[in-house]
Amino acid sequence: MSEEIYGMVASFKDTPSLYHAAEKVRDAGFKHWDTYSSFPIHGMPEAQGQARSKVPIFTFAGGLTGLTLGTTMVWYMNAFDYPLIVGGYPFFSPVFPFPVMYELTILLAAFGTLGGMFIMNLLPQHYNSLFNCAKFLEVSDNRLMIAIEAKDGQYDPIATKQFLESIGGFDIEEVKA
Amino acid sequence: MSSDTTNCSIDSAQQALLDKVAPATLKEQELVTNNRDFSWVTNKICKIVESNTPNWWWVCMTVALLTASFTLMGLIWLVSTGVGVWGLANPINWGWAIVNFVFWIGIGHAGTLISAILCLLKQGWRTSINRAAEAMTIFAVVCAGIFPLFHVGRVWFAWWLFPLPNANLIWPQFRSPLEWDVFAVSTYGTVSVLFWYMGMIPDLGILRDRAVQRLTAGIYEETSKLRASMARIADVFRKYFYGVLAMGWRNAGNHWRNYEMAYLLLAGLSTPLVLSVHTIVSFDFAVAVLPGWHTTIFPPYFVAGAIFSGFGMVLTLMLPLRALYGLHDLITQRHIDNMCKICLGTGSIVGYAYIMEFFIAWYGANPYESFAFINRAFGQYSWAYYIMFSCNVFTPQLFWFKSVRENASLVWIMSILINVGMWFERFVITVTSLANDFLPSSWGYYSPTIVDVFTFAGTFGLFSTLFLMFLRFLPLMPIGEIKFVMPQADPHGHHEDGKESH
Numbered sequence: 001m002s003e004e005i006y007g008m009v010a011s012f013k014d015t016p017s018l019y020h021a022a023e024k025v026r027d028a029g030f031k032h033w034d035t036y037s038s039f040p041i042h043g044m045p046e047a048q049g050q051a052r053s054k055v056p057i058f059t060f061a062g063g064l065t066g067l068t069l070g071t072t073m074v075w076y077m078n079a080f081d082y083p084l085i086v087g088g089y090p091f092f093s094p095v096f097p098f099p100v101m102y103e104l105t106i107l108l109a110a111f112g113t114l115g116g117m118f119i120m121n122l123l124p125q126h127y128n129s130l131f132n133c134a135k136f137l138e139v140s141d142n143r144l145m146i147a148i149e150a151k152d153g154q155y156d157p158i159a160t161k162q163f164l165e166s167i168g169g170f171d172i173e174e175v176k177a
Numbered sequence: 178m179s180s181d182t183t184n185c186s187i188d189s190a191q192q193a194l195l196d197k198v199a200p201a202t203l204k205e206q207e208l209v210t211n212n213r214d215f216s217w218v219t220n221k222i223c224k225i226v227e228s229n230t231p232n233w234w235w236v237c238m239t240v241a242l243l244t245a246s247f248t249l250m251g252l253i254w255l256v257s258t259g260v261g262v263w264g265l266a267n268p269i270n271w272g273w274a275i276v277n278f279v280f281w282i283g284i285g286h287a288g289t290l291i292s293a294i295l296c297l298l299k300q301g302w303r304t305s306i307n308r309a310a311e312a313m314t315i316f317a318v319v320c321a322g323i324f325p326l327f328h329v330g331r332v333w334f335a336w337w338l339f340p341l342p343n344a345n346l347i348w349p350q351f352r353s354p355l356e357w358d359v360f361a362v363s364t365y366g367t368v369s370v371l372f373w374y375m376g377m378i379p380d381l382g383i384l385r386d387r388a389v390q391r392l393t394a395g396i397y398e399e400t401s402k403l404r405a406s407m408a409r410i411a412d413v414f415r416k417y418f419y420g421v422l423a424m425g426w427r428n429a430g431n432h433w434r435n436y437e438m439a440y441l442l443l444a445g446l447s448t449p450l451v452l453s454v455h456t457i458v459s460f461d462f463a464v465a466v467l468p469g470w471h472t473t474i475f476p477p478y479f480v481a482g483a484i485f486s487g488f489g490m491v492l493t494l495m496l497p498l499r500a501l502y503g504l505h506d507l508i509t510q511r512h513i514d515n516m517c518k519i520c521l522g523t524g525s526i527v528g529y530a531y532i533m534e535f536f537i538a539w540y541g542a543n544p545y546e547s548f549a550f551i552n553r554a555f556g557q558y559s560w561a562y563y564i565m566f567s568c569n570v571f572t573p574q575l576f577w578f579k580s581v582r583e584n585a586s587l588v589w590i591m592s593i594l595i596n597v598g599m600w601f602e603r604f605v606i607t608v609t610s611l612a613n614d615f616l617p618s619s620w621g622y623y624s625p626t627i628v629d630v631f632t633f634a635g636t637f638g639l640f641s642t643l644f645l646m647f648l649r650f651l652p653l654m655p656i657g658e659i660k661f662v663m664p665q666a667d668p669h670g671h672h673e674d675g676k677e678s679h
Contacts, residue, residue, distance in 0.1 A: 019668035022430070035430035038219070038383060039660035041668050045434045053438035059446075077340060077348035086352050099357035099457050103364040106450045110368045110443060114375055117439035118424070121432045125425030134393065139428050140386035142215035 004177040006129035007032075007149035008160050009136060010169025015041060018144040021167040022047040025146060028163065032149035036130075036139045055116040062112020063105045070101035133175045147175070206511045208301050208662045213506055215660055222380075222654050223387055225502055227415075230649065233501065238645050244638025251632030252327060260330045262628045269611040269623040274324040276603040277633050279458055280486070281321035281640075282362065283479075283599060285369070286451055287487020288314030292372060293447035296440070302515055304658040305507040309498070310491050311373040312651075316643040317490075318366040320636040325358070354460040361457040368450055372443045379436070380652035381419045382426035388415035455483045462606065469549035469610035472537065478530035482599060485523035485569070488516050489595030494644065496589045498653070507654060510583060517576040517588060520595060524573030527602075531566060545615070553609045557622055561601050561608075568598025 012018040022035050026049040035048060078084050079091035130136045130147060139145055148160055164172050255262055265272045288310035295303040326335050338359045340349050349356050392412050397405040426432060459479035462470040499508045538550040553562050572594045575581045613620050660666050
């Protein structure tokens with residue numbers, strides 16, 4: 001088990017190099033790989049060939065739940081379970097509970113967004129093999145990296161290394177699982 | 178592709194014209210000055226948390242805790258005796274408690290404005306101030322929440338505000354703006370915490386990785402063995418503390434893709450939220466039929482005032498921090514200029530609202546309404562009205578001048594005046610309309626008691642305590658976002674060896 005390999009990492013000297021290298025890795029047809037940088041890079045999802053993020057689906061689901069919850073809650077409490085007579089107002093109308101419906105929509109949509117971000121990123125994650133690599137920790141500072149995982153069908157210890165070198169990578173090393 | 182692609186479409190005649198016009202190249206002032214690199218930014222921000230606690234921090238913390246104990250004392254006194262220890266006297270049933278509540282909630286609004294609205298408007302300068310401003314929002318909401326919570330009288334029944342089943346089988350009454358406030362403020366507090374936390378995840382990951390790197394290297398160059406082992410223990414703590422909070426974030430392109438989308442969505446959700454919160458707070462007044470409160474101008478006027486006071490507080494906090502931590506390359510003159518200009522803009526809106534209220538009171542031809550306003554300006558509380566008017570309307574007008582904006586100490590003093598003025602605005606609104614109501618026989622002069630004063634003064638200590646804890650344990654600025662606005666982060670920019678990209 002000790003010889004199991006997670007994948008291969010390569011560093012790149014600046015943001016444009018990383019960006020163009022990512023385009024080349026995408027065009028070479030790799031599937032299980034990612035770029036690593038301590039800041040978001042404009043246009044990187046396209047360069048990596050990634051689709052639009054699915055987080056908005058979670059936001060929408062959260063918001064819809066909040067709106068429904070707010071509406072039914074006010075109706076149930078003030079019109080159904082214990083009708084309250086206040087100032088001759090109707091027991092229920094979409095107008096007066098609007099602030100409550102509105103705030104609950106935003107509240108649950110925000111929870112949906114944060115939850116969606118975690119779900120789509122598969123976080124929280126207790127362990128990842130990349131943290132075994134000392135150079136990978138430098139990504140937090142200024143290092144820019146690409147990691148190709150061994151589970152990718154095209155992964156080959158020698159050919160992948162040559163490929164990463166050809167696209168401008170340096171400090172190439174294999175990371176143990 | 179080469180850099181001359183843009184010139185291809187220009188023919189010789191156009192080129193000759195272009196030479197004659199000699200267009201000026203307008204250079205925008207950089208957001209991170211002195212050509213700093215990524216490492217410098219990372220180190221600068223992380224060192225605030227990682228280096229030894231500075232002496233001024235201990236001094237400030239001691240003062241802050243002592244001040245905060247005033248609130249605790251005031252509240253113990255209140256709960257053990259009753260709401261009568263406050264200066265409230267019928268018909269003035271809303272005194273300092275509501276004034277303080279609106280004041281603190283308003284302060285919070287600048288944080289959300291910076292993190293949400295300026296994000297949607299793609300204002301790059303928000304990056305170095307947004308984290309601290311969001312922290313300010315959360316701590317301000319905490320301070321604000323204390324007042325209505327204890328104003329209910331029997332604080333142990335405060336949970337009746339929430340739609341929870343209770344022994345009386347009665348639910349909250351949703352037609353009341355006060356109930357809307359419960360939802361608005363609790364949603365605001367919660368969403369602000371979520372937004373703040375999500376923005377912090379990448380930076381918490383950076384602090385975690387740095388602690389691990391130091392522990393692996395094992396080099397602690399401290400003066401004594403004890404200090405070295407203390408530094409080691411601190412790093413072990415950091416490894417787990419930031420490790421748990423960072424949730425396994427590893428700076429992957431895929432992480433950033435979802436993070437950026439989530440950030441944009443939270444900004445989009447917080448923008449209507451922040452506008453709705455102070456609108457609903459203003460409904461507490463505007464839905465009542467009292468002269469001076471019952472006006473439709475209240476929602477926009479309250480929101481502008483909230484942003485005005487919030488930016489005042491951001492300036493009050495950030496200017497000393499900038500000097501203490503030497504953050505001049507990150508919080509540049511451009512940042513201060515922009516904040517001053519927002520104060521100028523919102524301050525002018527507030528001034529317009531003051532004048533428009535007066536105009537409508539006259540134009541509306543309602544004798545009660547016009548009395549309320551004449552009484553505000555010339556009645557028993559006119560001193561408060563003049564403090565409010567001069568601090569809020571005249572002070573920010575000085576921000577028209579560049580020399581004023583460049584004078585950090587003057588800006589700092591003005592930022593405090595803004596908040597003094599905004600507190601008095603809420604005082605004027607709340608108290609003048611209540612003290613002289615429809616029945617002259619019940620008119621009176623409201624004064625706070627010592628308990629009122631203690632409880633309010635202490636909240637500044639509570640706010641400072643929380644803010645100092647934030648400075649010490651959490652990243653002050655979003656490192657990734659600052660790097661994002663630096664020229665080195667542009668994937669289409671200059672290569673480091675000077676070669677042009679497409």
